[in-house]
Amino acid sequence: MTLPEPHLPEGPDADLPGQVDGKPVDGKARAGWILFDAAMQPWFTLVTTFVFGPYVVSALAPSAAEGQAMWGYAAGVAGLAVAFLSPPLGAIADAAGPRKPWIAGLGIIMAICAIGLWYAEPRVPYGLPLALVLFAIGTVAAEMAGVFNNAMMPSLAPADRLGRLSAHGWASGYLAAIVTIVIAIGFMVGSPDTGLTLFGLEPVFGLDPVEREGDRAVGLFTAFWFAFLVLPLFFFTPDKPRVMRLGRAIETGMADLVRGFRALRKDKALFTFLIAHMIYADGLVALFAFGGIYGTGVFGWSITEVGLFGILLTITGFIGALIGGPLEDRLGAKPVILTALTVLTLASFLVVSLSPGSVFFVVPVSAGGEGLFSSLPEQLYLVLGGLMGAAAGPLQASSRALLARRAPKDAQARTFGLFALSGKVTSFVGPWAVATVTALTLDQRAGVSVLIAFFVIGAIVLTRVPATAPQPRPS
Secondary structure: OOOOOOOOOOOOOOOOOOEEOOEEOOHHHHHHHHHHHHHHHHHHHHHHHHOHHHHHHHHHOOOHHHHHHHHHHHHHHHHHHHHHHHHHHHHHHHHHOOOHHHHHHHHHHHHHHHHHHHHOOOOOOOHHHHHHHHHHHHHHHHHHHHHHHHHOHHHOOOHHHHHHHHHHHHHHHHHHHHHHHHHHHHHHOOOOOOOOOOOOOOOHHHOOOOOOHHHHHHHHHHHHHHHHHOHHHHHHOOOOOOOOOHHHHHHHHHHHHHHHHHHHHHOHHHHHHHHHHHHHHHHHHHHHHHHHHHHHHHHOOOHHHHHHHHHHHHHHHHHHHHHHHHHHHHHOHHHHHHHHHHHHHHHHHHHHOOEOOEEOOOEEOOOOOOOOOOOHHHHHHHHHHHHHHHHHHHHHHHHHHHHHHHOOHHHHHHHHHHHHHHHHOOOOHHHHHHHHHHHHHOOHHHHHOOHHHHHHHHHHHHOOOOOOOOOOOOO
């Protein structure tokens, strides 16, 4: 059984790629959609992975291992909430019509949580719980906003160009990550020891490094960055018209969701893909949650080193997304996804083999000098992290493009809600597995080793999905 052909709208009033509700889709419209990924990126880059997360582990938690465990549990709770909210809200949005109001409301919630991170101060009793609660709620809002943004994609480009469009979105996110990390560690976050940023400057606005004000201020920066870059989406990207009032949309959407689940059971290939996505997405969630934290705990990295590591990952991710998009349009999603999972599996195994005093589990090495990334294990971790970044971009972009090609015109948000469900319903398993193994062994390397299983099993399940080349738009 093969995957169904992409759904093409019928009738003179249908929304074809190139117009939405009769409004033209031009370069500005697509650019507005692409910039959403850039607008939301600092939440995932600065807050989740490279600045605020390591700050929680190093300054708020009792120990690095306990901090990694608690951060993992918070990420797991957020993923579980997204899993159960995405399908019904997506179905309701399909029935109601427009997606922008959902994006706006969820974006405001994310921004409020980001601003609230400023108050998670060190040495105060409420600092750690406040950070974890705001992180979990903000992550739910950010992820849910992405569901509705994804649902706008099928009408913005023909089927044989969706891979490029999706990849350009991811690439804009990676580019935004590079810029925001440079701003954060170059101008905002100062070392508590020296009082200076990576560029040897005093932090802007008088941010106090001892009180870790730069680490906390990345939340404020995240909120303002989002508010600015999301504006083109609202000004230039056309949205579907309102079809019905919210009350009726809830009733209609929930009934449509039940029909969607029933229809999914009959499409074994698509159902198998969603299962595969569910598994390997768990590994990605954990990978993103612990990338910077792992370097902090295992190698004792400062915020400067974590930030440089983040820049490297985003640069390779940007390159990987740009390369993966055209490959996906030409070869189909399955080969790109399998290749990315293979790279992630091998890189994860080699990461686990590194420690401050050894590489490949048993080969002893010197501890290195005083400079940045001075030891061989740290340098290898940089290389492996770069490979992971290069693989993660195409993996996510190709997965999104595959769903966009096959989303029915009248059920795009619902379909991406199911996609989010497959990526989030067990997403707590990855972070919680890492957190639990870390807590039991008090060894961060042992905790991260569970990522390998998610990538391997996801790839095995994906092999059962028949490969289909993307279909060009009929002339």
